[in-house]
Amino acid sequence: MAIVAPTLDTHAEEEAMILDVVRQLVAEKVEPRAAEIDEKGEFPWDVQRLFAENDLLGIPFPAEYGGVGGSFLTYVKVVEEVAKACASSSLIIAVQELGALPILIAGTHKQKEKYLTKLASGEYTAAYALTESGSGSDAAGSMRCRAERRGDTYVLNGTKIWITQGNVADVVCVFAVTDPSKGANGISAFIVEKTFPGFNVGKVEKKMGIRGSPTVELVFDHCQVPAENLLGAEGEGFKIAMKVLDKSRPGIAAQAVGIAGGALDYAAKYAQERIAFGKPIGQQQGLQFMLADMKTDVEAARLLLYEAARKCDQNAPDITLWAAMAKLKAGDVAMRVTTDAVQILGGFGYSVEYPTERMMRDAKITQIYEGTQQIQRLVIARTLVGRWKPPTSASS
Template identity: 45%
Template sequence: MEYLLNEQQKLVKNLARKIAEERILPVRADLDEREEFPWAIMKDLADSDLFRIFVPEEYEGLGGGCLDLCLIVEELSRVCSGVAVTYAASALGSFAIRQFGTEEQKKKYLPDIAAGKRLTAFALTEASAGTDATALRTTAEKVAGGYVLNGTKQFITNGGEAEIYTVIALTDKTKGPRGASAFLVDKGTPGFSFGKKEKKLGIRASATIELIFRDCFIPEVNIVGREGMGFIQTLHTLDWSRPGIGAQAVGVAQGALEAAVDYARQRVQFGHPIIALPAVQTILADMAIQVEAARALVYAVARTVDSGAKKITEESAMAKVFSSDVAMEVTTKAVQIFGGAGYMRDFPVEKMMRDAKITQIYEGANEMLRITIAAELRKRRGRRE
């Protein structure tokens, strides 16, 4: 399919593929098995300037857009979703600085993020607040010169490994979502520690951990934007990042499709490679159609984001929901085509199936996002657009 990528996008895609095949492929099974954080690969990505893509040129980045980021995430995820999400989480964790940060905050943090010297993380989820982000309990109490954070964040991707955290906490408990604010917290700040590291079904190379704040003092200069803007900033952040989850889903589905085709070509039953069986052909064709449709949607939405469109909630949710459902279906079918072998950890498709599942859950559960899309439909009809 011709997606009319520009020079830089082709370059970025090829480079990400090269790194994925040369550096990630040889170690992906091991990273998954040992649940090991992929530091060596993060260094490769940094040395190749891939962290610069999502940082503006003024701050030593390359000023790429949402589509550039999606291309990288897709290529990495085609080989290992755990590595891909580790990279993507750093784009997510730095979004608030890029979009809403002060000049000082940008100057302080972005060059190091662009160089890949410091990873970032975005901390919203809590035990009581997942899909319902309004049920936050972590508080930020105003004191002289800053704020004091108290509370626990759960399931934080890149937690423990990242150096910079965007943390959402309530500055005014009485105002509900309108009382939330975003703070930049450096690793090593007194009162900020890490809790349990999660053992996961998939994306096991990525780190998922609890963040614990106990009377953690954050200087005033580290609030992002104004008090009370945290919830709005979060919605913007997720609108921007969801196409990336879509790309992650497309990548893992593409990897599973390729593996299934290769296997079907060489697996002989009844005297012929199983790809000669109509039953297998139909499955493979359906997989290919689904993957391509998901990719087309993700790229189209990423381009919409890059066009500067103000309102992208609906489109970005669509890209995430559709692609993640495709990823789950396609990876499951890949395991089916592999048969018994597919169920074994000696082959890559069971990992892909485990890795795919999370894309239906995080950055907004698909059910919630469908409701969001429906709400937008209703509003739009109401406005007679």
């Protein structure tokens, strides 16, 4: 009887190969640039090109549309590896995914062919525009940006704020109200190119962290969007936006786990080298306890993240819960671990000559964007206790 050779786990092999390449690129090209990217506060086009040349911008996109056809798990591991060294650079990969997700989720074959192929190759850069000055956490309730159909065109008017990469993006997925009488069911999604008449970049924000990732205002002034660029049907925009967040929140959790892991590695190495009271500070039990808690937190967040990513790969029915838990845990861990890393470095931790203060500033955003930590808790709690609706007079 012939011996059947065990099937090679080609997927795991492919992931290991990708991660080897990423670690090498990060060590040689990204990590040495991280402090400068933060200091200059400019989008690092060299890093964007590096990622594009190495096929890192379309990892979970289907091969049919120019992507690697990799798993979501591989994608989050890549974001994590980059974020260990440079949170701003990790966003180049995460926001390409965020901006492409509405097309991946709701696009027609024609829209996918036209846009995903260029996003996968890095020829195009993407952004995702949901937030407005009056609508952040309450994205649906207070949206003002309007889209009105006139013949074969939608005319967009309004302003979006806090749009990551909005000023460097070729393509932005924009959410706007098409029917104000329908609330969340009156919101639609559009693929908007930067060349469309009426597309304008407004204020560029000055920020605490992720300073190499531009965050801008986008102003739509009678912006002309071909009707064929509507994603899904009219009124499906908010549902698309929420489905996107289910798959993009693990990307932010990956960024958070990466930042925390990078800070922990740095602090642990420093604790072995810095001498106080005649021995390395890492031999003081007070710091050992801190390091042990940091390590345990990072690993707990990573396990939650990888499980959420697996759920994304399986399109599991409870993705929303797992994505929210991963983002919540990882964001809080990133903030705590980076703050402790600064503490372990003492005065040097507070200096811009050491990376921990940058990591601490970068960590904060992971508790805010793609739904604040309070919103993640609401999402998680709703799976336990449901969403209460006051009884109507007819039913009471």
